[in-house]
Amino acid sequence: MSGGTRARSFKLHLKNSLALRPFAPEDVGPLMALFRDSVRKVARRDYSDEQVRAWAPDEMDIAAFGARLGRQTVLVAIEGEAIAGFAALDGQGHIDLLFVHPDHQRKGAGRLLLQGMEDAARATGLPRLSAHVSLTARPLFEAMGFAALAARQVPLRGQILTNFRMEKPLQTPGQPS
Numbered sequence: 015m016s017g018g019t020r021a022r023s024f025k026l027h028l029k030n031s032l033a034l035r036p037f038a039p040e041d042v043g044p045l046m047a048l049f050r051d052s053v054r055k056v057a058r059r060d061y062s063d064e065q066v067r068a069w070a071p072d073e074m075d076i077a078a079f080g081a082r083l084g085r086q087t088v089l090v091a092i093e094g095e096a097i098a099g100f101a102a103l104d105g106q107g108h109i110d111l112l113f114v115h116p117d118h119q120r121k122g123a124g125r126l127l128l129q130g131m132e133d134a135a136r137a138t139g140l141p142r143l144s145a146h147v148s149l150t151a152r153p154l155f156e157a158m159g160f161a162a163l164a165a166r167q168v169p170l171r172g173q174i175l176t177n178f179r180m181e182k183p184l185q186t187p188g189q190p191s
């Protein structure tokens with residue numbers, strides 16, 4: 015094995031310090047804060063200040079946010095002690111939420127969370143994954159095999175936000191390809 019190959023393996027090992035764990039009730043506050051930070055600082059790249067404030071307002075109902083998470087399969091990406099991101103999947107295979115913290119961008123957390131959503135959907139025999147995907151997240155979903163079916167103009171608190179309906183068919187074990 016050459017020195018160059020060893021160096022690349024070491025870099026991959028560092029990327030792999032990310033892990034997934036299930037959601038716990040005490041995560042609700044930190045995940046709501048992460049959601050707001052991610053929308054306002056990361057998605058701000060593709061949406062106006064007014065749009066990100068409509069998407070993640072100052073006043074959010076933590077009880078409603080907790081109830082929304084509590085109804086879904088939620089995975090939390092961690093790097094050491096820090097929460098790097100989270101994702102939520104409903105019972106129909108729709109990915110309701112996927113957010114990575116501004117300090118943990120482009121380190122593989124989004125990919126890991128999306129793979130976790132896919133594994134959870136396959137485990138319950140769901141035929142496909144769907145999501146309403148932001149402009150910011152579209153490259154990640156495309157990299158993970160989702161296709162954009164339609165652009166949507168979504169009215170939200172007085173703003174109009176563009177996103178995309180995206181889907182990925184899943185083959186369950188035993189099904190012909």
Ligand SMILES: CC(C)(COP(=O)(O)OP(=O)(O)OC[C@H]1O[C@@H](n2cnc3c(N)ncnc32)[C@H](O)[C@@H]1OP(=O)(O)O)[C@@H](O)C(=O)NCCC(=O)NCCS
Pocket residue numbers: 052053056057111112113114115118119120121122123124125126145146147148150151152153154155157
């Ligand atoms: C979209 C988001 C979840 C991506 O998370 P992430 O952890 O940075 O993504 P990853 O590091 O796992 O990226 C995996 C792959 O997706 C693609 N990708 C991710 N971000 C990209 C970008 N800004 N531009 C181009 N490709 C990108 C790349 O193929 C990347 O692989 P690479 O880094 O080896 O090139 C994150 O940017 C985010 O939280 N955005 C703001 C909130 C948001 O829009 N959420 C989605 C709601 S639907």
